[in-house]
Amino acid sequence: MDYIEVNFVITPKNYFSDILIAKLADIGFNSFVETEKGFLAYIPQNNFSEKVIKDIFSDITPQVEISYSNKSIKSQNWNEQWEKSFDPVYITGKCCIRAPFHKIPENVLYDIIIEPKMSFGTGHHETTCLMVEQMLTIDFKNKLVLDVGCGTGILSILASKMKSPEINAVDIDEWSYLNTIENTKVNNIKNVLVHQGDIQIVNGKYNVILANINKNVLLRDLKKYCKLLASKGEILMSGFFESDISFISNEAIACGLVLKNQVMKKNWAVLHFSKAD
DSSP states (O other): OOEEEEEEEEESOSTHHHHHHHHHHHTTOOEEEEOSSEEEEEEEGGGOOHHHHHHHHTTTTTTSEEEEEEEEEOGGGHHHHHHHHOOOEEETTTEEEEOTTSOOOSSOSEEEEOOOTTTOOSSOSHHHHHHHHHHTTSOOTTOEEEEESOTTSHHHHHHHHTTOSEEEEEESOHHHHHHHHHHHHHTTOOSEEEEESOGGGOOSOEEEEEEESOHHHHHHHHHHHHHHEEEEEEEEEEEEEGGGHHHHHHHHHHTTEEEEEEEEETTEEEEEEEEOO
16 A cells, blocks of 8 residues: 655644644544654555645644645555664663564563554554553453554554453554554464454453544544443543543543543643443
8 A cells, every 4th residue: 555645844843743643643644753843644645635634724824834745655665764763662661662673672571573564653652652651550461452443553462461361453444454463473472363444343341442543533432432341441542632631531431431540741641541330
């Protein structure tokens, strides 16, 4: 699958970058890389529309100056680009997320190898980091896990390494589906079941649900998550801004969930809920 890379230059570069990223995520952009003057955004070529981007600008440009350029990216070139641009990510000193060409880390509990391709879930983005940080506070032993919007499979792999006996990973994007399968093999993980589709294909009960998607999808599917969550189960949600916390929290509480923790990083947020009954 070919992608379009859009290079956004924002003046001044401030929190409007995060606002724009959130709006782009809602229209199908699924990978973002911060640059000195803005960020790069990636979308499957057949989903790209300059008109939609210009419509988004109408809400933002009076306050900042935004320019952009785009080019086609062949999917097979992504690993080479990533190798040139990124270092391993260390989270709370316990987890290292790296590519196969990086050195094996020392003194970490969890070493995760990721071939990111175009699904880009390498731990560099704040939401992935926030999810991993919260996962490290949970005991996964004997707990069934659902990873919704699995991307590269990084959260599923970590859950397996933290002794979950079985993880179901789901993503609507074919590239993410295939990339998760590849990454589980690279990490010698055998208990992650990967499915292509949305939350509606999922059944059963889960002790932990991991959902790093975006605000609109979370709000749409939260009732379904609650039905899938076992008694005393836990759910982690990210992919939205600090300003969206109240929307997610209100819907979660209305579904009978109890807030355990919330953490913010560079305007992004993660919410940790539990199910009482």
